[in-house]
Amino acid sequence: MIEVLSSGLYTTIQDLGRYGYRKYGVPLSGVMDGYSAKLANQLLGNTKNCAVLEITLTGPVLKFKKATQIVITGAGFTPTLNYKEIFMNTPVEVPSTSILSFGLPAYGFRGYLAVAGGFKTENVLGSSSFYKGITQEGLLQKGTVLEINPSERSKIKTNALVSVKKTHFIEKNVEVQKGPEFDNLTKSEQRKLQELQFTVTSKSNRMAYLLECPSILTVKEIITAPVQPGTVQITPSGKIMVLMRDAQTTGGYARILQLTEKSINQLAQKRAGDKVGFLFLEY
Template identity: 55%
Template sequence: MIEVVKPGFYSTIQDLGRIAYHDYGVPYSGAMDEQSAKIANALLGNNENNAVLEITMTGPTLKFIKTTAICITGADLSPKLNGNAVSLNKRYTIKPDDILSFGKLNYGFRAYLGVCGGFQTEKVMGSRSMYKNVTEQFITQKGELLPIKDLNTNAATSNASIKIDKTHFNTKSLPVYKGPEFDNLSKTQQKQLLNKTFTVSKDNNRMAYQLEDAIENNLKPIITSLVQPGTVQLPPSGKLIVLMSDGQTAGGYPRVLQLSDSARYSLAQKKTGDTFTFNMSE
């Protein structure tokens, strides 16, 4: 078990999501930055779909009840083990009563804590990913005990680590593809969309990122159609909305762009005020 002494700003258990239920209106959920979550599991020798703790902006304080191995990836939130700084993207053996805490946000926005064997919280519809009205809880709570497995012997003796390319966190260019309604835009609108620098607004969360900067929009709403994480919608205001992991499964705004998976993971590491452009390869 791991005791949640302080839950942090927004900490949730996530795996790779509910893949088979989108047709029934259930969002995929899953780790916002899937790349970082997979790295944590790989360094621990876990299955890539093992559940991790997704930590947003401000980290929790956690007390370990049993021996395990951990790895922290993604954003740098100045993690400390028993008050001593620990490195990202490196496996550590943890003993009972060890305390993991976090401090200043240095880069990125979401960190991932992996444990040996993955977190063993309730599985609903084939996934442990927390989501309101699907799982019993949608964020971790103070005093909660998070179940984990006993430490695997091989994990205890490994000191695996990896060096990460910071481009994933600081890139200003997000690869995109044409959305279904892209060609309904005028040439002027298309140029605006692909040449403008956009700013992440304060309205950003696991459901969607709204962007500050509006573009000209005279498109009519569409018949409610399928959308997915990474879909870029153009509402009447002209302020783009990028759907993220907990985004709805259908919508009536024109779908003008679709982020690549890598672009969506990079966007998940951006916070209010960060800027970027869309980059469409010919």
């Protein structure tokens, strides 16, 4: 059991998402950066859909009431266990009554904490991923005591550090494919999308990343149609909106581009002020 001493900026429980209910308007949800979250579970020998804690910029402070093993991945935090710095990207033994905190990330925006066996929280419509209105909680609350699933696997005995691809966190360009309304843009607007760089605004969250565009793009709205994580839309005020994991299932803005899964994971590590460019892939 783990007690939440302080909650951090935006901490949630997530697994790989709530599949099968999008036709009823239920967002997919799930970890923003699937690359880092899967790595955390993998290093612990957990199954890949085990629920992890997603940490945003400032992490929570957690008190472990029982000994366990953890892995922290994602953004470059300087985590400490009982005030002594611990490594990321490798299994760490956590004795009972330990206190874990995260510090601030030197790079990236989101971190993942996996525990041996995975977090055991309310499972709603086949997923533990927090989404207010579907799950009771939308955010991890101070004072909450988190349960852990009993772990069937044997302890991982390794001190090996996994080398994590740094480009995942610092790569400016995200890979995109053309969206259904790409051809509704003028040729010069299409060129701008390939050449310009866009700035991540502070209005970016688990639903969408809002990017500032140095040149206003205008494209007609559409009859409400399906959208998914990674769909790039143009808002009426000319901003670029990249839908993320908690996005609605349908939307009415033109869908000009679609990010690859790898690129959604990379964008999830960007913070306000970071620059992003689009790298076009062919179908």
